[in-house]
Amino acid sequence: MTTATRSPAWQINIAIGLCLLAAMIEGFDIASMGVAAPKMMPALGLSKPEAGWAFSASLFGLLFGAALAGPLSDRIGRKPVLLASVTVFGLFSLGTAMVHDYAPLLIVRFLTGLGLGGAMPMLIAMASELASPKRRTFIVSSITAGLPMGGALVGLLARTDLAAADWRLIFLVGGALPLVLVIALWVWLPETATRAEAPVKGAAVDALFGKDRLGATLSLWVSYAAIALVLHLFLNWLPSLLVARGVEGKAAAGISTLFNLGGAAGGVLVGLTIDRLGARWPLAAAVAGLVAVLFALAAPGAGLPVTAGLAFGAGFLIMATQFGLYGVGPQYYGPAVRGTGVGAAIAAGRFGSALGPLLAGQLLGGGASAGQVVLSTVPIVLLAGVAAMALTVVGKRAEPQ
Numbered sequence: 001m002t003t004a005t006r007s008p009a010w011q012i013n014i015a016i017g018l019c020l021l022a023a024m025i026e027g028f029d030i031a032s033m034g035v036a037a038p039k040m041m042p043a044l045g046l047s048k049p050e051a052g053w054a055f056s057a058s059l060f061g062l063l064f065g066a067a068l069a070g071p072l073s074d075r076i077g078r079k080p081v082l083l084a085s086v087t088v089f090g091l092f093s094l095g096t097a098m099v100h101d102y103a104p105l106l107i108v109r110f111l112t113g114l115g116l117g118g119a120m121p122m123l124i125a126m127a128s129e130l131a132s133p134k135r136r137t138f139i140v141s142s143i144t145a146g147l148p149m150g151g152a153l154v155g156l157l158a159r160t161d162l163a164a165a166d167w168r169l170i171f172l173v174g175g176a177l178p179l180v181l182v183i184a185l186w187v188w189l190p191e192t193a194t195r196a197e198a199p200v201k202g203a204a205v206d207a208l209f210g211k212d213r214l215g216a217t218l219s220l221w222v223s224y225a226a227i228a229l230v231l232h233l234f235l236n237w238l239p240s241l242l243v244a245r246g247v248e249g250k251a252a253a254g255i256s257t258l259f260n261l262g263g264a265a266g267g268v269l270v271g272l273t274i275d276r277l278g279a280r281w282p283l284a285a286a287v288a289g290l291v292a293v294l295f296a297l298a299a300p301g302a303g304l305p306v307t308a309g310l311a312f313g314a315g316f317l318i319m320a321t322q323f324g325l326y327g328v329g330p331q332y333y334g335p336a337v338r339g340t341g342v343g344a345a346i347a348a349g350r351f352g353s354a355l356g357p358l359l360a361g362q363l364l365g366g367g368a369s370a371g372q373v374v375l376s377t378v379p380i381v382l383l384a385g386v387a388a389m390a391l392t393v394v395g396k397r398a399e400p401q
Contacts, residue, residue, distance in 0.1 A: 011190060012130050016139060018181075018189050019123045019130075020146045022086060025181055026119050027150025027260070029093050029112065029174045033058065034236035035158045035256060038249055039167035041240075050102055052361020055236040057106045059354035061113020062120075066350050069118035070343015073125065078339065079191045082122040086182045089115030094175030097168040117350055120144075121343040128330040128338070129192040134275065137327035141271030144323045148263030148315060151235065155257030159250050208344055215394030216332050219387045220325070220345045225352030226384035227322045230377045233356035234259065234314065241360075241370040242307070251304065255311045262312035263319030270320040271327050279328045280392040283321060287385030290317035291378055298374035322349075325388060 033040075033055050041051050065085065073081040092112035099105045124140055131139035154170060163169045208217045238259055242252035266286070273282045296302075297310040333341030363373050 011188075015130055015189050016127065016143065018185055019127050019143045021181055022082070022119060022178075022185065023123055023143050023146030024150035024153070025086075025174075025177045026089070026116055026123075027147030028154045028177065029089055029116060029150075030058070030147065030232075031151035031154045031235050031256075031260065032093070032096075032170045032174045033109070034239055035154050035253060036167040036170045037236070037240050038243055038252070039164070043167065044100070044102060044105065046102060047365070049361045049365040051240075052358045052365075054102070054105050054109060055232075055357035055361070056354045057109035058113035058116065059232060059350060059357065061110040061115075062117035063113075063347050063350035063354055065114040065117020065119075066121050066343050067117075067347035068343075070121050070125075070339040070341070070347075073122060073339035073343070074337060077191050078122050078126050078129075079185075079189055081118060082126070082189070083182055083186055085115045085118030085122065086178045086185065087115070088112075089119065090175050090178030090182065091115075092175075093171050093178070097171035097175065117347075120147075121339065121346045124326055124330060124346070125338050125342050126189075126192045128342075129335070136331070137274045137324075138268075138271035140330065141267045141274075141323040141327040144326045145264045145267030145271075145319070148260035148267065148319055151260035152257045152264065155253050155260060158253040159257075164250070208341060213332065216391060217341075217344075219391035219394060220329055220332070221348035223325055223384050223387035223391060224322075224329075224345050224349035226380050226387065227318065227325065227352070228349035229352035229356040229359070230380055230384070231318050231322055231356070232353035233360050233373075233377060234318065236357040237360040237364075237373070238311065241373060244364075244370045247304065247307070255308050258308050258312040259315035262315030262317075266316035266318075266320030267323035270324040274324055274327060278392070279324060280389065283324055283388045283392070284385065286317050286320045286324070287381060287388065290314065290321065290381050293317060294374055294378050294381065298371040300371060321384060321388070325391075328391075 037051060037055075040046070046054060069081050069085060089112050092108050092115065095108040096105070096112065099108055123143055127140045127143045128136055154174070157163050157170060157173060239249075239252040239256050242255055243249060247255070270282055270286065293310055293313045297307070297314060302310065329345050330338055330342050359376065360373050363376060368376075
């Protein structure tokens with residue numbers, strides 16, 4: 001698989017804009033479960049551990065979707081895989097609005113996750129191939145910042161009287177949007193890679209672990225998994241954790257929106273910073289700041305404005321770390337195996353993301369307080385930071401094919 005002939009600037013700008021919209025809609029759907037949870041859980045009679053499994057069902061789907069999409073896109077192209085993925089998560093988001101019991105909910109959320117998981121590796125790979133080398137990290141991180149922007153939109157929708165009256169509206173909107181967007185993607189999105197030759201046997205394994213890539217690949221996987229675990233714990237449980245601390249439902253949805261807006265800002269700014277300064281010190285600063293914010297967020301007695309500000313800061317720093325890593329990840333893999341490399345790294349991240357809601361559900365089911373759940377993420381953030389620092393060292397020896 002090689003990068004296709006470069007398109008005119010106007011077509012590249014349209015394509016990047018469409019990738020951003022796709023990421024926003026994916027972020028809307030990923031965050032929809034957490035925002036709908038305070039109404040959905042009593043409506044469907046879900047216990048907290050059951051809700052944790054329901055949240056994680058789509059995230060396990062994300063894991064398998066990311067693992068399958070990358071190698072497939074290296075064989076048949078990025079665009080058809082992206083179109084199929086967006087269609088799948090749109091259809092099964094609509095299906096979520098139709099369920100009335102726990103078991104069907106698990107099934108439709110897993111299938112939704114398959115589509116969601118396939119879309120993001122394609123968006124990252126295509127953005128990396130569309131962008132100029134000097135702005136690559138900024139473009140990739142800006143597009144991935146569409147995820148929290150979409151999460152912010154679903155938080156705003158949840159504050160409306162219509163959504164407050166019926167949680168299913170969130171999934172009806174989240175299912176309709178991707179089915180409309182897929183038409184625009186089909187018409188205006190160019191393919192960014194074309195098949196040059198038959199795949200070499202063992203090329204995927206060599207791309208991930210050969211030529212001094214073992215350390216870079218493992219560091220990338222660990223850092224992606226750890227920070228994704230923390231992110232998806234907050235995306236799915238933040239509104240419920242706030243309600244458990246006495247915050248009114250609409251206010252909790254508003255704070256969730258601030259968390260996502262902070263993430264969007266962090267993703268864009270970290271991309272600019274890494275393009276100028278390199279990855280090491282911006283990522284180290286984000287991790288150190290995040291640990292401090294998490295301790296403050298876990299402390300009892302903070303008023304609503306302080307809690308809102310801390311939630312914004314947590315979103316900013318979590319997603320600055322994740323999207324900064326997303327931005328630098330593709331540089332370790334050449335065009336022929338970039339889909340495989342990025343897909344494998346994101347699959348590792350999706351594994352971590354699936355564990356996050358389960359961890360919170362089990363802790364809460366065992367009697368942990370909201371503050372204790374927040375504190376449980378601190379060691380995981382530190383693990384992400386150590387892996388990110390290792391990546392900036394061992395990654396220099398990994399030369400793209």
